[in-house]
Amino acid sequence: MNARACLLFLILSAPAAAQGFAEMGAPAGDFALPDPATVLEFPADHLPHPGFRIEWWYLTANLTAADGTEMGAQWTLFRSALAAGGGEGWQSPQLWMGHAAVTTPEAHHVAERLARGGVGQAGVTPEGGFRAWIDDWRMLSTAAPGEDALARLALTAKGGDFGYALDLVAEGPLVLQGEHGYSVKSAGGQASHYYSQPFYRVTGRLDLPEGAVAVAGNAWLDREWSSQPLAADQTGWDWFSLSFDGGGKLMGFVLRDGGAGFASGTWIDPDGTPHPLAPGALRAEALERAEVAGRAVPVAWRLRLEARGLDVTLRALNPAAWMAVSVPYWEGPVRVTGSHPGRGYLEMTGY
Numbered sequence: 001m002n003a004r005a006c007l008l009f010l011i012l013s014a015p016a017a018a019q020g021f022a023e024m025g026a027p028a029g030d031f032a033l034p035d036p037a038t039v040l041e042f043p044a045d046h047l048p049h050p051g052f053r054i055e056w057w058y059l060t061a062n063l064t065a066a067d068g069t070e071m072g073a074q075w076t077l078f079r080s081a082l083a084a085g086g087g088e089g090w091q092s093p094q095l096w097m098g099h100a101a102v103t104t105p106e107a108h109h110v111a112e113r114l115a116r117g118g119v120g121q122a123g124v125t126p127e128g129g130f131r132a133w134i135d136d137w138r139m140l141s142t143a144a145p146g147e148d149a150l151a152r153l154a155l156t157a158k159g160g161d162f163g164y165a166l167d168l169v170a171e172g173p174l175v176l177q178g179e180h181g182y183s184v185k186s187a188g189g190q191a192s193h194y195y196s197q198p199f200y201r202v203t204g205r206l207d208l209p210e211g212a213v214a215v216a217g218n219a220w221l222d223r224e225w226s227s228q229p230l231a232a233d234q235t236g237w238d239w240f241s242l243s244f245d246g247g248g249k250l251m252g253f254v255l256r257d258g259g260a261g262f263a264s265g266t267w268i269d270p271d272g273t274p275h276p277l278a279p280g281a282l283r284a285e286a287l288e289r290a291e292v293a294g295r296a297v298p299v300a301w302r303l304r305l306e307a308r309g310l311d312v313t314l315r316a317l318n319p320a321a322w323m324a325v326s327v328p329y330w331e332g333p334v335r336v337t338g339s340h341p342g343r344g345y346l347e348m349t350g351y
Contacts, residue, residue, distance in 0.1 A: 063206070071333070090118060121135065199218075330351065
C-alpha cells in the first residue's frame with residue numbers, strides 16, 4: 001500500500017478513540033477524498049496535493065556492497081495539513097516530516113526531521129523538473145529533457161552517525177496501483193491515490209561509522225495521498241514491496257482490524273504492466289517474531305498468491321530495524337526465498 005506511515009499532524013493532535021492507526025481513520029472533514037474517476041497526470045501528480053490531508057514520497061533501496069554485504073536505505077518525506085485551505089508563510093497549514101535510515105545486518109541507523117510549510121524549510125516543487133527537500137535532505141530530479149521528472153534522481157540525507165548519496169535511474173515505467181491509481185484500503189471503501197516507480201537501478205555511497213561504502217542495487221518509490229486512508233477499526237498494517245530475480249514485482253499489504261483484516265496489492269510484470277489483486281487473494285502468514293523495542297514483531301513471513309504460483313518466505317536482513325521516531329514503526333530490507341526468490345522491503349505499523 002503503502003498506506004504508509006506516521007503523519008506529523010497526528011503527532012501534534014490529541015489521540016482519539018477508534019480512529020484507526022495514528023488516527024488515519026479519522027473523518028476527512030473538509031479535506032478532499034480520492035475519486036475513482038480521477039485520471040493521474042504526470043508530472044503534475046509528482047507534486048503536492050494540498051487539498052488532501054496526508055501525502056508522502058517514500059523510497060526504499062536494497063543495496064549490496066562490493067564485498068557482497070546486503071544493506072538497505074530509506075528516504076521519506078511526509079506532508080500533512082492541519083486544516084483544509086491555503087495560507088502563506090507561517091499561516092500555511094502544511095507540516096512536513098522526513099525519515100531517513102540505513103540498515104546493515106548488524107545495525108539500523110535512523111534520523112527524523114520536522115518542519116513547517118510556507119517558510120522554505122521543506123517542500124516539493126517543480127524547480128529543476130522536480131525537487132523534494134527537508135532541511136539539507138534532498139531528492140532532486142536529474143532527468144534529461146523529455147524524460148519523466150522521476151526517471152533520474154539524486155538522493156541525499158544524513159543523521160548523527162550515517163548518511164548517503166545515491167543516484168537512481170528508472171529502467172521501467174511508472175506503475176498505477178489499485179484500479180488506475182485508486183487503491184482501496186478497506187471493505188468500507190477507504191482509499192488513496194497511489195502510484196509507484198519500482199524499477200530504479202541505484203549506485204552510490206553509504207557513510208557509516210566505520211567509513212564510506214560503495215553500493216549498488218535497486219530501489220522502489222511510492223507516491224500516495226488521501227484524507228482518510230484507513231477505517232476506524234484498522235490498527236496497523238504489514239506492507240511488502242518485493243522485486244523477484246525473474247523481473248516481476250509485488251506490492252502487497254494487510255491492514256489489521258482485529259479480525260481477518262483487509263489484504264490486497266498489485267502484481268507487476270517485468271515490463272511494468274500492473275495486475276490489481278482481488279481483496280484476500282494475497283495470503284500473508286507471520287512465521288517468526290522477535291522482541292524489538294519491547295514489542296513482539298514478525299520478522300519472517302510466508303506470502304502466497306495462488307494465481308501467480310507464488311509461495312515465498314521473507315526474512316528480515318536485520319530483525320532490529322525499528323524506526324524510533326515520533327510515531328514508531330518497523331521498516332527494513334528482507335530476503336525472499338521460495339518459488340520467486342529476490343529481495344525487497346517490509347514495513348509494519350501498530351505493533
